[in-house]
Amino acid sequence: MTADVFQAHREPLELALKAALPEDHSPLSASARYVMGWEDENGHPSEAGGKRLRPLATCHIGTLLGAPLERVLPGAVAIELIHNFSLVHDEIQDEDATRHGRPTLWARLGTAQAINVGDLLFARAFTALSVSSDKELTGAFTTVLTGAVERMIRGQWSDLEFEQRTDVSADEYLEMVAGKTGALLGACGAIAALAAGRDRATVDAFQRWGVSIGLAFQAQDDYLGIWGDSAETGKSNTNDIARRKKSLPLLLGLAEPGTRDVILRAFANEQPEELEVVAVAAALADAGIGDRSLSMARAFQAEAESLLQAVPGEAARTGLLSMGRLLVDRER
Amino acid sequence: MTADVFQAHREPLELALKAALPEDHSPLSASARYVMGWEDENGHPSEAGGKRLRPLATCHIGTLLGAPLERVLPGAVAIELIHNFSLVHDEIQDEDATRHGRPTLWARLGTAQAINVGDLLFARAFTALSVSSDKELTGAFTTVLTGAVERMIRGQWSDLEFEQRTDVSADEYLEMVAGKTGALLGACGAIAALAAGRDRATVDAFQRWGVSIGLAFQAQDDYLGIWGDSAETGKSNTNDIARRKKSLPLLLGLAEPGTRDVILRAFANEQPEELEVVAVAAALADAGIGDRSLSMARAFQAEAESLLQAVPGEAARTGLLSMGRLLVDRER
Numbered sequence: 001m002t003a004d005v006f007q008a009h010r011e012p013l014e015l016a017l018k019a020a021l022p023e024d025h026s027p028l029s030a031s032a033r034y035v036m037g038w039e040d041e042n043g044h045p046s047e048a049g050g051k052r053l054r055p056l057a058t059c060h061i062g063t064l065l066g067a068p069l070e071r072v073l074p075g076a077v078a079i080e081l082i083h084n085f086s087l088v089h090d091e092i093q094d095e096d097a098t099r100h101g102r103p104t105l106w107a108r109l110g111t112a113q114a115i116n117v118g119d120l121l122f123a124r125a126f127t128a129l130s131v132s133s134d135k136e137l138t139g140a141f142t143t144v145l146t147g148a149v150e151r152m153i154r155g156q157w158s159d160l161e162f163e164q165r166t167d168v169s170a171d172e173y174l175e176m177v178a179g180k181t182g183a184l185l186g187a188c189g190a191i192a193a194l195a196a197g198r199d200r201a202t203v204d205a206f207q208r209w210g211v212s213i214g215l216a217f218q219a220q221d222d223y224l225g226i227w228g229d230s231a232e233t234g235k236s237n238t239n240d241i242a243r244r245k246k247s248l249p250l251l252l253g254l255a256e257p258g259t260r261d262v263i264l265r266a267f268a269n270e271q272p273e274e275l276e277v278v279a280v281a282a283a284l285a286d287a288g289i290g291d292r293s294l295s296m297a298r299a300f301q302a303e304a305e306s307l308l309q310a311v312p313g314e315a316a317r318t319g320l321l322s323m324g325r326l327l328v329d330r331e332r
Numbered sequence: 333m334t335a336d337v338f339q340a341h342r343e344p345l346e347l348a349l350k351a352a353l354p355e356d357h358s359p360l361s362a363s364a365r366y367v368m369g370w371e372d373e374n375g376h377p378s379e380a381g382g383k384r385l386r387p388l389a390t391c392h393i394g395t396l397l398g399a400p401l402e403r404v405l406p407g408a409v410a411i412e413l414i415h416n417f418s419l420v421h422d423e424i425q426d427e428d429a430t431r432h433g434r435p436t437l438w439a440r441l442g443t444a445q446a447i448n449v450g451d452l453l454f455a456r457a458f459t460a461l462s463v464s465s466d467k468e469l470t471g472a473f474t475t476v477l478t479g480a481v482e483r484m485i486r487g488q489w490s491d492l493e494f495e496q497r498t499d500v501s502a503d504e505y506l507e508m509v510a511g512k513t514g515a516l517l518g519a520c521g522a523i524a525a526l527a528a529g530r531d532r533a534t535v536d537a538f539q540r541w542g543v544s545i546g547l548a549f550q551a552q553d554d555y556l557g558i559w560g561d562s563a564e565t566g567k568s569n570t571n572d573i574a575r576r577k578k579s580l581p582l583l584l585g586l587a588e589p590g591t592r593d594v595i596l597r598a599f600a601n602e603q604p605e606e607l608e609v610v611a612v613a614a615a616l617a618d619a620g621i622g623d624r625s626l627s628m629a630r631a632f633q634a635e636a637e638s639l640l641q642a643v644p645g646e647a648a649r650t651g652l653l654s655m656g657r658l659l660v661d662r663e664r
Contacts, residue, residue, distance in 0.1 A: 112425035
């Protein structure tokens with residue numbers, strides 16, 4: 001995902017993001033900058049800002065469709081702030097103590113203040129939208145973003161609920177993913193198309209494109225979580241089976257009598273043993289569930305690509321297709 | 333606060349609030365309606381919606397200033413949703429298990445899902461603003477609300493931080509109150525004035541009016557928390573001294589050598605004894621701190637009222653003055 005296609009807008013994006021957050025020295029503001037990756041735990045400059053996948057995709061799509069960058073930027077900034085707000089709250093909800101090697105905010109400050117920092121980033125997303133002088137566009141961006149946030153929250157609700165359940169179907173799982181991962185990517189597409197002044201139907205198509213890209217990414221990521229390089233031997237603790245993660249292949253496997261028992265036996269231990277992990281991966285592969293997962297990923301990607309067929313201009317269409325593939329193939 | 337002046341808009345407000353929230357049967361949506369007081373824990377109809385102080389004040393001010401109700405309503409609705417989002421997150425942060433006799437959301441659903449419900453209410457506040465066809469007005473409302481939310485979050489940050497400190501000054505405390513309690517009341521005033529099409533200076537004056545009303549309320553509430561009727565004898569467990577609450581009189585008392593020791597002695601126990609509570613209240617009164625707290629409350633109220641002098645029209649001015657007093661005197 002460090003492909004050149006995203007580099008063109010990285011600098012103006014980062015400047016706009018910095019301008020969208022408070023610069024004062026209060027611990028609240030410093031914590032927000034920590035989340036964004038600009039400062040370390042001691043307030044010293046840092047470059048841990050991550051790939052900025054969503055806002056850079058938004059800028060790229062928007063400009064490919066002919067929008068001036070300054071019309072896209074407020075929406076792109078708001079999307080990245082929403083993404084970071086959701087990370088802060090998710091980390092609390094999932095009790096994740098580290099992310100990309102850094103302590104998460106709640107692990108540093110406790111849950112109560114981390115909730116506040118998430119709320120600040122959420123509020124600042126809407127402040128960022130309001131810098132645009134085109135109030136019609138701001139209104140359209142707001143509608144897209146509030147809708148996406150709500151679907152994202154519903155996805156997160158389901159994800160947490162699924163942890164308590166043993167009967168989650170693959171369909172329910174994919175609906176959850178469409179919210180938790182797809183909704184904000186859908187907003188990227190919709191906001192880019194709105195900034196480019198496209199009609200309602202095109203905006204909707206780009207929104208659905210983003211959701212499909214999100215589903216394709218997750219289905220492929222779930223496949224790689226079992227059969228990807230580092231997990232090939234079952235020795236890696238990043239293997240989803242070893243972590244008892246109810247990913248797509250596992251849910252498909254739980255629905256089949258032939259594989260269900262192997263999975264349940266392995267999952268009976270809090271930390272499945274290496275031999276069991278290998279046995280589950282083999283049983284799923286034998287039952288064709290690896291292939292099924294991968295073809296589902298490809299079907300979602302094909303669905304996304306079919307939505308781009310109506311985009312006029314060979315160059316724009318090619319650019320969009322290759323960007324969609326980069327988004328699906330981003331490193332895990 | 334059930335004064336007639338607020339009744340005129342109660343019904344349209346409640347209808348607009350209901351229209352602003354999802355009606356589906358998902359547990360997330362039902363939880364949002366529980367927070368708003370429309371449903372009990374089993375999803376049965378309930379009337380626990382509270383006084384709707386802020387949005388009714390907004391409607392009342394707006395219409396007194398000549399705004400059509402439909403121009404004020406989206407802002408009033410958003411303010412009440414913001415208020416409820418902040419309650420849900422505050423209850424988690426303060427670990428409050430009940431509010432007005434009902435279990436709080438996190439006590440029912442756990443912290444993780446309660447965070448989601450707060451986030452949903454937050455998002456819906458901005459959705460509610462966008463129903464207005466006047467996009468300029470929506471933009472102005474958004475700017476006011478995001479600013480108020482940020483000051484509210486900063487106030488909440490300080491409030492949590494103060495719990496860990498023993499050297500909080502009365503000035504720091506009042507700055508915290510201006511954010512935590514004042515900012516949203518300031519938004520009520522500003523949104524009402526914006527809806528009535530008033531100029532920047534008037535909007536600012538109404539914003540400052542709300543902050544001063546918030547400070548007057550809190551200073552008076554803190555006075556009543558020690559010397560109010562039910563607490564007079566020091567026997568009530570609602571007495572702020574018994575709860576070791578660092579309210580305004582306590583902070584003023586901690587800054588005086590003559591009263592500091594009495595307070596510290598009482599606060600050394602996790603639950604100060606009745607005799608100690610009485611002794612602290614007496615020492616504070618003897619040092620004139622009760623009177624000082626009350627005159628600070630009156631000074632904030634006078635400040636608020638002075639901001640109304642420029643409002644044209646005798647009837648509007650009188651209406652605003654009496655409403656300000658109702659807001660300060662609302663029952664505890």
